[in-house]
Amino acid sequence: MTSSDLWPRETAERYDTEESANSTPEALGPVLDLLAELADGGRALEFAIGTGRVGVPLLTDRGVPVAGIEYSEHMAAVLRRKIDEARLPVVLGDMATATAPDAGRYSLVYLVYNTISNLLTQEEQVACFRNAARHLAPGGRFLIELGVPPLRLLPPTQTAVPFDVSEHHLGLDTVDPAAQLLTSHHLTRDERTGAYRRTASHHRYAWPAELDLMAQLAGLTLESRHADWDRTPFTGDSPKHLSIWRKPA
Known part of the structure; x- marks a missing residue:
């Protein structure tokens, strides 16, 4: 699996x-x-x-x-x-x-x-x-x-790196360096309703x-x-x- x-x-x-x-x-x-x-x-x-x-x-x-x-x-x-x-x-x-x-x-x-x-x-x-x-x-x-991997963009104490900040979408990556895993978080605006939908995907960098x-x-x-x-x-x-x-x- x-x-x-x-x-x-x-x-x-x-x-x-x-x-x-x-x-x-x-x-x-x-x-x-x-x-x-x-x-x-x-x-x-x-x-x-x-x-x-x-x-x-x-x-x-x-x-x-x-x-x-x-x-x-x-x-x-x-x-x-x-x-x-x-x-x-x-x-x-x-x-x-x-x-x-x-x-x-x-x-x-x-x-x-x-x-x-x-x-x-x-x-x-x-x-x-x-x-x-x-x-x-x-x-x-x-x-x-x-x-x-965006590790050098992570200063001490910061937990997330933005990769897209626009009118309809906000995207942030959080990183676990020990496990070599990255999670991409998305807030996407629905053009019909104006509401934001939150999703996430997981990645091994x-x-x-x-x-x-x-x-x-x-x-x-x-x-x-x-x-x-x-x-x-x-x-x-x-x-x-x-x-x-x-x-x-």
Whole structure:
């Protein structure tokens, strides 16, 4: 049994609306361009494909054959309204252990939007890397998009770091450094009623160096690391990274 939070129906139904800013052509364009380039004419597998925010346009707009693994049946149900199973197959299961059709034949496996942090133990994250390697063809790539832990933004006695303060949303991260766990707290304003809804999600954060060791254990080698989808160089000041590992040919 995975340690990931299971996203319920209510969350799945509102997910696309709340992530609309990240789903515009301007926001998604660089994401789809890089994923299509890395797939290099082959097939792609998205771990935690969710509602298909990335996977569906990667298939329909960029022509990359896509399959997915998704833990929440409610998120997968929203995806299924957009595209049928024959065009984009989805396996319900844990991304650390589930097997998609044609394992061993994918040119690209990818995890976007901090999703590997949904696995709350190091053991599960290591298993996720091994599962990605198992699905990749020789020479295939594994991509992860993940935030850099905000620990240096926590001065002594402060317990939370704000990551979004806007008219419709207040987001705060609280951190347990001893357990290497982070909880994201959200207060989101309902545009119809004006009321605020509180939600939270739990994450295990990991530094890039720890992910490189996980990749090594899975037989993968770091190919490149960037600060964003435009491949800006990654530095010590970058708030997130895109890391790409490759399976030996």
